[in-house]
Amino acid sequence: QVQLVESGGGLVQAGGSLTLSCAASGRTFTPAYMGWFRQAPGKDREFVAAIRWSSSASWYGDFVNGRFTIFKNNAKNTVYLKMNNLEPEDTAVYYCAARLVVGFTTESNNYDYWGQGTQVTVSS
Numbered sequence: 001q002v003q004l005v006e007s008g009g010g011l012v013q014a015g016g017s018l019t020l021s022c023a024a025s026g027r028t029f030t031p032a033y034m035g036w037f038r039q040a041p042g043k044d045r046e047f048v049a050a051i052r053w054s055s056s057a058s059w060y061g062d063f064v065n066g067r068f069t070i071f072k073n074n075a076k077n078t079v080y081l082k083m084n085n086l087e088p089e090d091t092a093v094y095y096c097a098a099r100l101v102v103g104f105t106t107e108s109n110n111y112d113y114w115g116q117g118t119q120v121t122v123s124s
Contacts, residue, residue: 002026002113004096009118016122017084022096022115024077031098034072034079037108038092038120047106048094049081059104063089086122093117 008020020036035050049070051058058070069082079096097111 002029002098004098004113004115006094006096006115006118009094009120011121011123012086014086014088014122014124016086017082018086018120019083020081020094020096020118020120022079022081024079024098024113029077029098031100031113032102033099033104033111034070035097035099035111036070036079036081037095037097037111038090039095039117040092043092045095045108046092047108050099050104050106051079052104059106061106083120086120088122088124090120091122092120094120 003025004022006022031053033050036048037045038048039045047061049060051070067085072079095117096115098113099111
């Protein structure tokens with residue numbers, strides 16, 4: 001069984017930065033993609049970013065506008081999300097997810113493993 005554990009969330013002022021981490025553990029783990037999603041109260045889960053595990057190809061949600069960067073450390077089975085210039089609208093629970101099958105998608109239903117989430121709160 002694979003476990004994904006997020007960390008790095010917290011409270012930050014608008015314009016500030018946070019870096020989220022997601023460490024995978026368990027059986028031998030070679031995902032096709034690792035991704036980040038977020039869910040704000042009363043809203044659907046939303047795609048934030050994803051990275052191809054075998055390369056560094058990456059994708060971002062339209063709202064990111066160059067503020068976030070996804071990167072990884074394969075040796076540590078860890079994926080990161082560096083978030084700059086945070087806005088109150090970025091307030092949400094951020095989830096790490098892994099997709100095992102090749103073929104990029106932003107649909108959360110097509111990701112196979114999920115972390116428990118980490119809260120990010122941006123104050124104005």
